[in-house]
Amino acid sequence: MLDRNDPSFWSDLFQTILQGAGETLYTVGFSLLFTVIFGLAAGVVLVTTETGGLLAKPFGSRTLGIVINKLLDLLVNVGRSIPFIILMILLIPFTRMLVGSFIGPTAAIVPLTIAGIPFFARLVEIGIREVPVGLIEAAESLGATRWTILAKVMVAEAVPALALGLSTTIVGLIGYSAMVGAVGGGGLGDVAFRYGYQRYSPEYMFAVVILLIVFVQLFQSLGNFAARRLSHR
């Protein structure tokens, strides 16, 4: 049990929480980066490999298009249906192979990214699906290439929805990061587990909770604000 009358109690708490918050932001930041890159790609491919889509026939083969679409859809569903705590354990060998260890903030990036990709991919898919087909047709009638249509019409028009999806994803990743933290991933989850749970300190627990609430509020509001600013509908 920690002694809150110890003269260094509050400065220790401050130090620990600060380091935990830094680790959480580091882990979430990098997993977000990879999640966005791969999730965006996966979401775009999911929409465009459907019947009549821009990539319905990759390399001229509809069969290949169907295979890619179904496979990706399955992967996304599987990724989204495995509870995170189990996914994390399942991924231990993979993480160790990739990072060399499964302990610490860097190792935590791996399961977070793997969980984030299918989550964000679905949100991207939904966002892009909402772009009216008429816009795609208009671009086709102007003689646009598939790439131009993807980048300048489908993704560009979905940007407000993507901003919202992004903030939802960040919030999800912060939650997951606390779980990874508790099993050795560092960050605020680790602080809450070691000080709050193992050493019964309500101050530490409280500080972690407050900070997590602040993070979630902050990113959600940022996302909402960005979506509003970016939308000209």
Add this chain to the structure above:
Amino acid sequence: MISVDRISKSYGSGENVVHALDNVSLNIAKGEIFGVVGQSGAGKSTLIRTINSLERPDSGTVTVDGQNMNLLQGAQLRSARHNIGMIFQHFNLLSSRTVQSNVELSLEITGMDRGARRKRAAEILDLVGLSGKATAYPAQLSGGQKQRVGIARALASKPSVLLSDEATSALDPETTQQILDLIRQLSRELGLTVLLITHEMDVVKRICDSAAVMSQGRILEQGTVEGLLTTEKSLLGQALFPLGEIPLNGNTIIEITFNGVTTDRPVIAQLARTYNIDVGILGAAIETVHGHQTGRTRLELPGSAETVAAAIADLRGQGLFVEVIGC
């Protein structure tokens, strides 16, 4: 300029097969405004979409500016499309881009550099009367203004063909008139060939040189608008100048079609005087069809068969198109 030769296109199979286009042929001369009218589901959109190969016909050929559109693929198709602008019922503007930037999209696609794009976009926005709105977003514009942006985008790359798929169907009558006037003016100034499809007969009357009437995937009649009006039992003529039911009371009923030359003369008064018949006017519809006074009048001619026959012969002698529709 545009030649459509016996194209067919069906959707679905078995019992659910829909013949959206059934052996359709059209010829549209350079600089002409050609209208296709028909009810919803007639196959008009399918037809116009084969012109720029958004849709490929099952059989038959589409030729635009000497190029067989069916055979074009990839880069060749895209560059052919730079020569064919298209406007839509719901405008299809990018909500994420300003007016200027929407127009520039068309030029980004043709690979024009930034400076030249700016200049060209400003030029074309001026032409459609929207220079003041360059930095507005589509959501801030009225329907008519949105369609002007649509027209500017379609014409930015200096195409020689403009396709219009119900471009005025979402607009009120006054705005419709303004947009039609703009299309007509631009087609004259730029030498554009225009194919426009619509379910409103009025649109054809206002701006088309030639027209076709379509139903269930087939062309029922086609020709110049004036020609169609003076064709016996023309659907277009009857639709443009509806005169109602024909009363059957034993008297001879005739319909006279006027064109630009004859509307100024007091034809009916003269007829009554010369043959001493009490000419009854049962219905009349006179309209200005792109600049010419055109119309139909339904007359009742009481009197002996000889007098009536002589009167009709006289009218025909004056170059009028006379149809006996009841006696």
